[in-house]
Amino acid sequence: MLILSPKEEEESTEIREHDLGIIGLGPGGLTSAIYASRAGIDVVCIGRDYGGQMGLALEIENYPGFENISGIELTDKMREQAEKFGTKIVYGEVDKAEKTNDNKYLIKTDMGNYLVKALILATGGRHRELHIPGEKEFVGKGVSYCATCDAAFFKEKTVIVVGSGDAAATGTLALAAVGAKKIYWVSRSDYLKCERIYIERANSKDNIEILYNKLATEIKGTNTVEEVLFEDGTSLKVDGIFAEIGAIPNIEIAEMLGVELDEGLIKIDDDCNTNVPGIFSAGDVTSKIRNPLSRQITTSIGLATIAALTAAEYLEARFTTQ
Numbered sequence: 001m002l003i004l005s006p007k008e009e010e011e012s013t014e015i016r017e018h019d020l021g022i023i024g025l026g027p028g029g030l031t032s033a034i035y036a037s038r039a040g041i042d043v044v045c046i047g048r049d050y051g052g053q054m055g056l057a058l059e060i061e062n063y064p065g066f067e068n069i070s071g072i073e074l075t076d077k078m079r080e081q082a083e084k085f086g087t088k089i090v091y092g093e094v095d096k097a098e099k100t101n102d103n104k105y106l107i108k109t110d111m112g113n114y115l116v117k118a119l120i121l122a123t124g125g126r127h128r129e130l131h132i133p134g135e136k137e138f139v140g141k142g143v144s145y146c147a148t149c150d151a152a153f154f155k156e157k158t159v160i161v162v163g164s165g166d167a168a169a170t171g172t173l174a175l176a177a178v179g180a181k182k183i184y185w186v187s188r189s190d191y192l193k194c195e196r197i198y199i200e201r202a203n204s205k206d207n208i209e210i211l212y213n214k215l216a217t218e219i220k221g222t223n224t225v226e227e228v229l230f231e232d233g234t235s236l237k238v239d240g241i242f243a244e245i246g247a248i249p250n251i252e253i254a255e256m257l258g259v260e261l262d263e264g265l266i267k268i269d270d271d272c273n274t275n276v277p278g279i280f281s282a283g284d285v286t287s288k289i290r291n292p293l294s295r296q297i298t299t300s301i302g303l304a305t306i307a308a309l310t311a312a313e314y315l316e317a318r319f320t321t322q
């Protein structure tokens, strides 16, 4: 158990005040932070992981200005730029958020509490699970949700990548690049939803086999993954399985604050306003990016720019005395 000294205890319950709170350290959150802090706003930007989903991308080839850059490198650049303009970055989990009587927002995190006058939710998404027997049992023992993160552990191994979108495509190629012996790229339907260029690259590799109309139903093994069963009665002997089947929007904080949703995404207008005055939203978590294929860094940062500028106008109108 962590025992805090009286001073540390006092610091952990202390409320730090900022003009604008941003939840999300992905490209959306960091872009809003750059714009807002550059406009002279006192910003705190909070996230539980570095770079959000962007931080998981091994290689990014479609971010303008960079032919090829890793997600971590791009995150470093965005974070440095935000910090240069004065953004306070906090690595922490937001457990609770509530409106105060004076129309501010109190954000409670495991790294302390923050009181802000306006809030941008750029909370993005997290990986979706397969929900099949054996999955939970073998997480970290052959079951992974991020091929670009864990590919290196599967050199000379046989693996399955489940999914049909860009994450499954780039994961499959990452596994091929680290020297996996054989990669079965498995789609539950008769098509792949990813960019065409990825399919062409996969088809050019001897160690990748694309299988269509295959639904994984069970993962079996003793200490680690050994076999995956499919609905059609077939099975594959493998050392690992990567579930790359998309993201679930992180809407828990929005729900706590009474923010209206639209089909499970944060509902925003053209200026990135939510239904709650003083709360704005941007990126993958919003109703503006409905098509999963359009959930990209560039689309996220476009909305994040709008959210920051709208939040700046709100702060100016509501909190600046003439």
Ligand SMILES: Cc1cc2nc3c(=O)[nH]c(=O)nc-3n(C[C@H](O)[C@H](O)[C@H](O)COP(=O)(O)OP(=O)(O)OC[C@H]3O[C@@H](n4cnc5c(N)ncnc54)[C@H](O)[C@@H]3O)c2cc1C
Residues within 6 Å of the ligand: 023, 024, 025, 026, 027, 028, 029, 046, 047, 048, 049, 050, 051, 052, 053, 054, 055, 056, 057, 058, 059, 060, 061, 062, 063, 092, 093, 094, 095, 122, 123, 124, 125, 126, 148, 167, 170, 250, 253, 282, 283, 284, 285, 295, 296, 297, 298, 300
């Ligand atoms: C493996 C992979 C490869 C990809 N490759 C590309 C690519 O090549 N090109 C491209 O354009 N796009 C790519 N994408 C998609 C791109 O990364 C996303 O569209 C983009 O990151 C969305 O940005 P965002 O800021 O909206 O959300 P996210 O990146 O999801 O960031 C959300 C942030 O919110 C934080 N958060 C959420 N809830 C809480 C909470 N309760 N407390 C604290 N923090 C919280 C998270 O920690 C995170 O920091 C890839 C995605 C993946 C997974």
